[in-house]
Amino acid sequence: xxxxxxxxxxxxxxxxxxxxxxxxxxxxxxxxxxxxxxxxxxxxxxxxxxxxxxxxxxxxxxxxxxxxxxxxxxxxxxxxxxxxxxxxxxxxxxxxxxxxxxxxxxxxxxxxxxxxxxxxxxxxxxxxxxxxxxxxxxxxxxxxxxxxxxxxxxxxxxxxxxxxxxxxxxxxxxxxxxxxxxxxxxxxxxxxxxxxxxxx
Amino acid sequence: xxxxxxxxxxxxxxxxxxxxxxxxxxxxxxxxxxxxxxxxxxxxxxxxxxxxxxxxxxxxxxxxxxxxxxxxxxxxxxxxxxxxxxxxxxxxxxxxxxxxxxxxxxxxxxxxxxxxxxxxxxxxxxxxxxxxxxxxxxxxxxxxxxxxxxxxxxxxxx
Numbered sequence: 001x002x003x004x005x006x007x008x009x010x011x012x013x014x015x016x017x018x019x020x021x022x023x024x025x026x027x028x029x030x031x032x033x034x035x036x037x038x039x040x041x042x043x044x045x046x047x048x049x050x051x052x053x054x055x056x057x058x059x060x061x062x063x064x065x066x067x068x069x070x071x072x073x074x075x076x077x078x079x080x081x082x083x084x085x086x087x088x089x090x091x092x093x094x095x096x097x098x099x100x101x102x103x104x105x106x107x108x109x110x111x112x113x114x115x116x117x118x119x120x121x122x123x124x125x126x127x128x129x130x131x132x133x134x135x136x137x138x139x140x141x142x143x144x145x146x147x148x149x150x151x152x153x154x155x156x157x158x159x160x161x162x163x164x165x166x167x168x169x170x171x172x173x174x175x176x177x178x179x180x181x182x183x184x185x186x187x188x189x190x191x192x193x194x195x196x197x198x199x200x
Numbered sequence: 201x202x203x204x205x206x207x208x209x210x211x212x213x214x215x216x217x218x219x220x221x222x223x224x225x226x227x228x229x230x231x232x233x234x235x236x237x238x239x240x241x242x243x244x245x246x247x248x249x250x251x252x253x254x255x256x257x258x259x260x261x262x263x264x265x266x267x268x269x270x271x272x273x274x275x276x277x278x279x280x281x282x283x284x285x286x287x288x289x290x291x292x293x294x295x296x297x298x299x300x301x302x303x304x305x306x307x308x309x310x311x312x313x314x315x316x317x318x319x320x321x322x323x324x325x326x327x328x329x330x331x332x333x334x335x336x337x338x339x340x341x342x343x344x345x346x347x348x349x350x351x352x353x354x355x356x357x358x
Contacts, residue, residue: 005354007347010301011320014222016232018214021207028240097241097265098248098258100333101314104265186271193311194334 035089042085046078062140070137077129084122088115102194109187116180120173127169131161206243209255214239216321217263223317224267226306234270238263253330260323261331264314297354304353308346315339316346 057071095107138157142150217238221231241262249258305313311332318328325343329336 005351007301007350008320008322010297011219011223011317013298014219014302015215016218016228018211019232019236021210024210024236024239024243027236028243031240097262097269098245099265100261100331101264101268101311102333105268108269183272190268190271190310193309194332 039086039089043082046082050075050078064140064143066136067140070133070135070139073129073133073136077126077133080122080129081126084118088118102191105187105191105194109184109191112180112184112187116177116184119176119180123169123173127165131165134161206246209242209246209259210239213256213259217259220260220263220314220317220321221267222302223305223320224264224310224313225270226302230270234266235263238266241266254327256323257327257330260318260321260327264318264331267314268310300354300357301350304350307353308349312342312346315342316350319343319346 053071053075057068062068062071095104095111097104099107134157135154138153142153145153214235218231218235221234221238222228225231225234238259242259245262249255253261305316308316314332315328318331319325323331325339326336329339332339
């Protein structure tokens with residue numbers, strides 16, 4: 001069967017008024033600003049929190065080693081989080097979209113798998129360090145309370161951590177995973193289309 | 201100097217890039233977004249372009265990769281099903297055939313959409329092979345098959 005429809009002619013009738021070149025230039029500026037803003041906000045937020053904790057250390061002069069270890073763990077957790085977050089940001093920028101489709105797809109899939117690892121494993125590591133740090137940090141202050149209050153303080157803290165660990169974190173991970181898996185799967189099917197040899 | 205060059209590129213390739221994106225998503229606003237993103241990348245990376253390929257090939261690669269990247273925007277699904285009763289203002293004056301052609305192309309598999317769009321844009325088959333990363337023979341057979349499918353669809357729709 002040969003086509004006698006002039007597809008090229010039909011195809012080329014689709015036109016859209018060309019946006020002003022300034023629009024492109026503005027969009028570029030906007031794009032640069034917004035991604036930079038996100039990065040700066042995340043960094044400022046965590047650095048301020050760490051600064052605040054260090055201030056507490058300096059101002060209240062904790063006596064117990066456990067308090068100090070706790071503080072170090074909490075700060076370390078935040079540094080790790082920040083490192084991963086920043087790294088993820090830079091990988092995103094590094095993806096080269098001037099490659100052939102097959103190369104580009106490979107890179108994108110690799111990136112998505114990395115993202116998956118970061119979102120699952122790293123969030124757990126972050127959480128374990130943060131909760132351990134908090135538990136240690138509290139010990140000095142709890143030890144000065146009456147046993148009842150100390151137990152209560154720990155109970156409340158660990159209920160809150162447990163709620164996060166068993167409910168919020170799995171739920172967050174699950175939605176992100178679903179989305180990422182879907183994307184990875186989609187990339188895989190497109191890649192299969194590339195490898196697919198013509199049947200006829 | 202470089203800005204001058206970009207302006208030329210932008211003038212020469214805007215409609216082509218737009219149509220390729222349109223063949224992929226069949227939604228003029230969305231296609232316009234992808235086309236604009238493509239030119240942003242072109243602008244950002246123009247100084248890394250080393251003539252190892254033709255400038256057209258290079259631009260089309262960025263465009264089709266951007267199209268593929270749309271998968272990540274799951275909240276924005278192609279509205280192929282809607283085109284029946286939904287005609288966008290820009291499309292009103294276009295012949296019905298144009299609307300049908302773009303709709304049929306969007307119904308194809310992702311890679312096929314890209315291949316046929318490039319072919320209809322008069323990109324040489326060797327270049328298409330170069331953009332996608334498959335053999336030229338494979339491109340030829342695929343184009344032949346896609347045209348058959350499109351012809352069939354046109355016949356079915358009167």
